[in-house]
Structure formats: C-alpha cells, structure tokens
Amino acid sequence: xxxxxxxxxxxxxxxxxxxxxxxxxxxxxxxxxxxxxxxxxxxxxxxxxxxxxxxxxxxxxxxxxxxxxxxxxxxxxxxxxxxxxxxxxxxx
Numbered sequence: 001x002x003x004x005x006x007x008x009x010x011x012x013x014x015x016x017x018x019x020x021x022x023x024x025x026x027x028x029x030x031x032x033x034x035x036x037x038x039x040x041x042x043x044x045x046x047x048x049x050x051x052x053x054x055x056x057x058x059x060x061x062x063x064x065x066x067x068x069x070x071x072x073x074x075x076x077x078x079x080x081x082x083x084x085x086x087x088x089x090x091x092x
Contacts, residue, residue, distance in 0.1 A: 002030040 004023045007030065011018045018026065069083075079086035 002027045002034065 004027055007018070007023050007026045074080050074083065074085065077085045
C-alpha cells in the first residue's frame, strides 16, 4: 500500500505541490494503478508467440551498395579543395 509520506516524497521529487487533502486520494489512486501492474505480473507470457505488429517490415534494412562518387557533386559546393568540401571551423 502506498502511504501518504510516499506520495508527499514523490510530489517533492516531481517538484509539484499537492494539498494535504489530496494526499489520501493520490495514495488510493496509486494503489489501484499498482494493483493493475500486479495483475499483469500474474499473466503467463512464457508461450513462444510472436508479438503482433502492425507493420511486418519494421526496421527492415536494405543491403549496402557502393555507388561511384561523381565529381559533379562538388560543383554545387561553394568552397572546395581538390575532391573535398571546405567547411568553416566549428571549434574555438
């Protein structure tokens, strides 16, 4: 069971102000939330069932294919030096 002092401490950590009249209400609500978590802990999820996903191609990566570098890419850059693009200094 969540006590009033625990709710007061959580409010302090979250930097929110809770009136003393509300402490008991929040303690009861937190008890209900924790009861739901306890129900979830009792579920048997050890079956080897693949979780349902809306998109089957989730995080599917394509193969890396090398592409030849084209010199005309450098023609769009303002400052170049040989086959490199010059950029302003980023550190002091």
